[in-house]
Amino acid sequence: MANKTLNLVLHIWRQKNRGAAGELVEYRLDVSPDCSFLEMLDLLNEDLIRKGQEPVAFDYDCREGICGTCGVVVNGVPHGPVKGATTCQVHMRNFRDGEHIYIEPFRAKGFPVIKDLVVDRSAFDRIIQSGGYVSCNTGGAPDGNAVPISHVTAEAAMDAAACIGCGACVAACKNASAMLFVSAKVTQLAMLPQGQPERAARAKDMVEQHDRELFGGCTNQYECEAVCPKEISVKHIAALNREYVKSTLAGTK
Numbered sequence: 001m002a003n004k005t006l007n008l009v010l011h012i013w014r015q016k017n018r019g020a021a022g023e024l025v026e027y028r029l030d031v032s033p034d035c036s037f038l039e040m041l042d043l044l045n046e047d048l049i050r051k052g053q054e055p056v057a058f059d060y061d062c063r064e065g066i067c068g069t070c071g072v073v074v075n076g077v078p079h080g081p082v083k084g085a086t087t088c089q090v091h092m093r094n095f096r097d098g099e100h101i102y103i104e105p106f107r108a109k110g111f112p113v114i115k116d117l118v119v120d121r122s123a124f125d126r127i128i129q130s131g132g133y134v135s136c137n138t139g140g141a142p143d144g145n146a147v148p149i150s151h152v153t154a155e156a157a158m159d160a161a162a163c164i165g166c167g168a169c170v171a172a173c174k175n176a177s178a179m180l181f182v183s184a185k186v187t188q189l190a191m192l193p194q195g196q197p198e199r200a201a202r203a204k205d206m207v208e209q210h211d212r213e214l215f216g217g218c219t220n221q222y223e224c225e226a227v228c229p230k231e232i233s234v235k236h237i238a239a240l241n242r243e244y245v246k247s248t249l250a251g252t253k
Contacts (some may be wrong), residue, residue: 004097005032006030006033006095006097007029007097007098008028008030008040008098008100008101010029010044010103011100011101012024012025012027012104013105014056014116015115017114018113018114018120024104027048029043029044032092033093035091036089036090036091037074037090037092037115038060038088040055040142041175052199053233056116057114057116058070058072059119059162063088064088064089065085065086065089068166068205068229069166070166071086071087071166071168072087072169073103073104073106073171074090076225077172077227078167078171079229080105082094085229089229101147104117105117105119106167106170106171106173108170108171108176109176110123110176110178110213110215111123121165121167124165127182127210128185129176130206130208131198131203131206131209132196132206133198134189134195136194137196142218149193153192154192156225157188157191160187160236162232163185164230165178168228169181169227170215171227172223172227173221173223174221174223175219176216177215177216177218179210179215180228180234180236180237181220182206182207182240183239186202186203186206186239186245190203190243200250201250203240203243203244207240218237222234
């Protein structure tokens with residue numbers, strides 16, 4: 001038996017460019033509950049193109065919950081109603097027939113809107129460039145057992161490394177703080193021997209770049225952890241604070 005079609009009312013943020021004023025525009029669409037959220041937007045755009053209207057601009061890449069590119073705010077929640085999932089992993093069966101769905105871009109000074117639902121997240125790239133790297137010799141990959149690391153440390157580092165840099169933490173935070181993102185990148189490297197050469201300066205450099213990008217400070221509301229698709233823990237922010245104090249006391253420039 002075929003699944004019942006959902007009749008949805010979509011309120012989508014439309015903005016021509018970063019300098020233009022935007023507004024929510026209403027669309028009506030019938031979709032299968034088995035559609036993913038991005039497939040639903042694809043169907044809407046196909047309908048708009050057939051009508052000679054401009055399609056909705058939105059970001060996506062892998063559509064497998066790996067890259068973090070697809071982030072939008074759905075009914076006030078970054079990535080939508082499914083916990084531990086990116087927007088592309090959300091299916092329309094999570095919505096009710098006749099429901100009004102509000103779809104907006106991530107909102108923060110550090111994420112200026114480029115067009116419609118697309119935001120400029122290059123601030124994260126600059127934060128990584130400021131300190132989220134390691135010094136290593138180029139060439140072939142070393143043997144996996146060449147640098148002994150305990151299982152506990154490896155697992156803890158992998159928990160931090162799960163961050164995909166989507167920016168949902170910024171969109172959820174009332175201060176538009178990116179501290180969950182920064183802390184995941186800093187603590188991941190701080191736990192590993194490969195990350196030690198830059199460790200003294202890394203936290204200070206990355207936090208200062210974070211502030212230059214106009215992201216706000218953390219006030220421990222835990223909204224970031226609640227919406228993170230990889231469920232990164234706020235315990236990494238506490239670890240970042242310790243790393244930052246050490247960097248400051250070390251007198252790094």
